Amino acid sequence: MRQFLKTTAIVSLCALIATPSFAANMVTELGDGEGELNIVAWPGYIERGETSADFDWVTGFEKATGCMVKVKTANTSDEMVALMNEGGFDLVTASGDASLRMVAGKRVQPINTALIPSWDSIDERLKEAPWHFVDQTHYGTPYMWGPNILMYNTKVFGETPPSSWSVVFEEQNLPDGESNIGRVQAYDGPIHIADAALYLMTHKPELAIVSPYELNADQYAAALDLLREQRKLVSRYWHDAFIQIDDFKNEGMAASGSWPFQRNLLQSDGAPIASVIPQEGVTGWADTTMMHVDSANPNCAYLWMEHTLSSNLMSDLSVWFGANPAVPAACTDGRGMQTAEGCTKNGFDEFDRVSFWTTPVTRCESQDECVPYYRWVSDYIGVIGGR
Amino acid sequence: MSDTTSAPSRISDAFWRQPTILLLLLVTPPLLWLGIVYLGSLFALLAQSFFSIDEFTGLVRYEFTLKTYAELLRASNFDILIRTIVMASAVTIASAIIAFPIAYYAARYARGRWKAVFYLGIMLPLWSSYLVKVYSWKLILAKEGILNWFFETLYLSWILEAYLAIPVVGGNSLSVSWTGTFLVFVYVWLPFMILPVQAALERVPPSMLEASGDLGASSGQTLRHVILPLALPGIIAGSIFTFSLTMGDYIIPQIVGTSARMIGQAVYQFQGTAGNIPLAAAFAVVPIFVMGIYLTLAKRAGAFDAL
Numbered sequence: 001m002r003q004f005l006k007t008t009a010i011v012s013l014c015a016l017i018a019t020p021s022f023a024a025n026m027v028t029e030l031g032d033g034e035g036e037l038n039i040v041a042w043p044g045y046i047e048r049g050e051t052s053a054d055f056d057w058v059t060g061f062e063k064a065t066g067c068m069v070k071v072k073t074a075n076t077s078d079e080m081v082a083l084m085n086e087g088g089f090d091l092v093t094a095s096g097d098a099s100l101r102m103v104a105g106k107r108v109q110p111i112n113t114a115l116i117p118s119w120d121s122i123d124e125r126l127k128e129a130p131w132h133f134v135d136q137t138h139y140g141t142p143y144m145w146g147p148n149i150l151m152y153n154t155k156v157f158g159e160t161p162p163s164s165w166s167v168v169f170e171e172q173n174l175p176d177g178e179s180n181i182g183r184v185q186a187y188d189g190p191i192h193i194a195d196a197a198l199y200l201m202t203h204k205p206e207l208a209i210v211s212p213y214e215l216n217a218d219q220y221a222a223a224l225d226l227l228r229e230q231r232k233l234v235s236r237y238w239h240d241a242f243i244q245i246d247d248f249k250n251e252g253m254a255a256s257g258s259w260p261f262q263r264n265l266l267q268s269d270g271a272p273i274a275s276v277i278p279q280e281g282v283t284g285w286a287d288t289t290m291m292h293v294d295s296a297n298p299n300c301a302y303l304w305m306e307h308t309l310s311s312n313l314m315s316d317l318s319v320w321f322g323a324n325p326a327v328p329a330a331c332t333d334g335r336g337m338q339t340a341e342g343c344t345k346n347g348f349d350e351f352d353r354v355s356f357w358t359t360p361v362t363r364c365e366s367q368d369e370c371v372p373y374y375r376w377v378s379d380y381i382g383v384i385g386g387r
Numbered sequence: 388m389s390d391t392t393s394a395p396s397r398i399s400d401a402f403w404r405q406p407t408i409l410l411l412l413l414v415t416p417p418l419l420w421l422g423i424v425y426l427g428s429l430f431a432l433l434a435q436s437f438f439s440i441d442e443f444t445g446l447v448r449y450e451f452t453l454k455t456y457a458e459l460l461r462a463s464n465f466d467i468l469i470r471t472i473v474m475a476s477a478v479t480i481a482s483a484i485i486a487f488p489i490a491y492y493a494a495r496y497a498r499g500r501w502k503a504v505f506y507l508g509i510m511l512p513l514w515s516s517y518l519v520k521v522y523s524w525k526l527i528l529a530k531e532g533i534l535n536w537f538f539e540t541l542y543l544s545w546i547l548e549a550y551l552a553i554p555v556v557g558g559n560s561l562s563v564s565w566t567g568t569f570l571v572f573v574y575v576w577l578p579f580m581i582l583p584v585q586a587a588l589e590r591v592p593p594s595m596l597e598a599s600g601d602l603g604a605s606s607g608q609t610l611r612h613v614i615l616p617l618a619l620p621g622i623i624a625g626s627i628f629t630f631s632l633t634m635g636d637y638i639i640p641q642i643v644g645t646s647a648r649m650i651g652q653a654v655y656q657f658q659g660t661a662g663n664i665p666l667a668a669a670f671a672v673v674p675i676f677v678m679g680i681y682l683t684l685a686k687r688a689g690a691f692d693a694l
Contacts (some may be wrong), residue, residue, distance in 0.1 A: 251559075
């Protein structure tokens with residue numbers, strides 16, 4: 001037992017300290033589909049028309065290739081890493097933090113881009129993104145990305161949207177004349193510390209923060225101080241997207257960091273909600289389809305990766321999830337329901353203003369030593385508890 | 388004759404001659420279950436609490452240490468412990484106070500159809516999903532929810548506002564205050580208090596009450612000196628449920644309340660997102676420890692004498 005725990009702990013955690021390079025076997029040619037494909041995915045990412053008949057990007061693939069898709073959903077990045085460590089899966093839709101851990105843990109294999117005919121249609125900005133392109137090697141096919149937007153109530157803000165994150169970080173009177181105390185929310189996850197650091201990058205340049213995910217002790221302390229001030233404004237931190245939606249409907253919330261997903265659902269319900277990308281920029285997430293090192297169905301896996309790039313998948317998924325496709329053409333060429341306006345609304349043109357999510361590690365690039373993620377977790381618990 | 392006996396009957400004969408073998412065969416599976424699956428998994432977790440996480444690399448160090456337990460005493464972690472224990476105690480006391488009259492009526496006075504109605508009323512909430520109940524309470528307690536509307540209609544909003552202005556128990560609205568968390572906990576765990584109390588009260592023989600009356604005790608004295616002591620095992624049994632269930636819960640405080648953590652949430656977050664299994668395990672030991680003290684005290688108080 002102890003040995004087992006030791007091994008899993010080392011496999012999952014060594015990513016925090018090193019990214020070793022290695023040459024693993026890459027698939028060089030494709031055969032026929034194996035008839036089966038097992039994917040670990042975020043909830044709502046792989047839909048076969050069962051939740052809503054309009055959203056189906058699986059049955060067509062199954063008919064065309066004979067690869068029957070089985071999905072195992074995971075709710076956190078850590079769950080994804082754990083499932084991939086267990087094995088038995090072919091693909092995973094990994095976010096920026098999980099992806100590098102799995103590359104370092106040798107849980108995923110390099111991708112032969114020559115076997116994916118539509119590879120060139122991928123957004124240039126994502127082709128060699130650092131969360132899957134390691135040591136000149138591709139470890140996955142970009143899937144979806146999205147910004148964490150500032151959502152606000154138009155009844156409170158009227159015609160002038162908030163231009164800065166200060167509405168959720170500093171006490172002030174909102175345009176409707178009332179204070180923001182108790183009327184703003186913040187994300188109930190340690191990664192929110194990065195949002196505070198991003199705010200400080202603009203408002204306290206003397207701290208010299210280079211990346212909101214790489215903070216030394218002083219920068220980190222400043223971010224925590226800001227969050228302690230924020231605690232006085234926030235009556236409840238949001239954790240679950242649907243609870244936040246409910247809070248904007250029933251708790252009189254005025255503004256909060258959020259995802260396009262909630263904004264779209266609230267707007268489709270007719271709620272007076274809009275969103276902006278404030279002057280400081282935003283944090284965001286980017287997911288990649290990665291292939292297990294011992295994938296039992298490599299042909300189906302490659303067929304699926306091609307499918308993600310060439311079918312209605314990205315277009316419809318970006319409508320469904322309020323996210324952005326990794327293939328720009330999916331916004332415009334009518335392969336699915338997404339339109340250019342829809343992509344713009346989801347923040348497609350704001351890529352450069354998004355600081356993409358990565359796991360904070362001790363040995364960071366921008367400085368000698370950074371505060372690692374597990375400290376973020378315990379300190380953020382303290383901040384929410386009023387410490 | 389022996390060569391014609393079938394195998395099953397020979398086995399049966401062997402069991403008859405060696406009863407210990409039969410006993411062993413029957414007892415082994417439940418013992419294995421209890422020992423390996425049940426206690427084994429528990430100890431595997433608890434053993435983790437004696438390891439620690441390396442401050443520098445974030446890796447778990449597999450050496451015996453009490454450092455992780457010392458970390459429990461750090462202000463922000465200690466807050467979580469105190470918060471949870473206070474909440475669990477408050478919920479337990481409130482449940483006992485609310486449950487006793489209900490259980491008493493159901494046990495002593497409700498007859499026939501009414502008894503069935505009482506049982507249904509108590510059990511019905513248990514049949515629906517726990518999450519549905521918690522979400523519906525969120526809607527009831529919300530700023531623009533039913534309760535607020537009710538107060539407004541009666542022009543009594545000032546009472547609610549005055550209450551919410553009280554520090555600690557108050558907040559921006561009931562659904563984001565500790566009061567809200569408390570109300571939902573009491574609602575959700577109340578049946579677990581009512582049922583054992585009712586069972587205990589039903590076992591109190593009416594002759595004892597009559598004897599108490601014959602000896603000149605007032606109804607108040609009968610309640611204090613006869614009914615309560617006899618119902619105590621039921622109350623203790625119920626309180627074990629409400630206390631431990633509140634201490635371990637991590638869903639209610641996430642949906643209703645101020646977002647400040649309780650033990651269950653801390654365990655979930657430390658083992659899940661932080662990879663700090665030793666600290667999560669140390670947190671998990673606390674409820675076991677507290678329940679141990681509680682049961683010892685209850686035993687000293689004689690709560691189990693009537694069992």
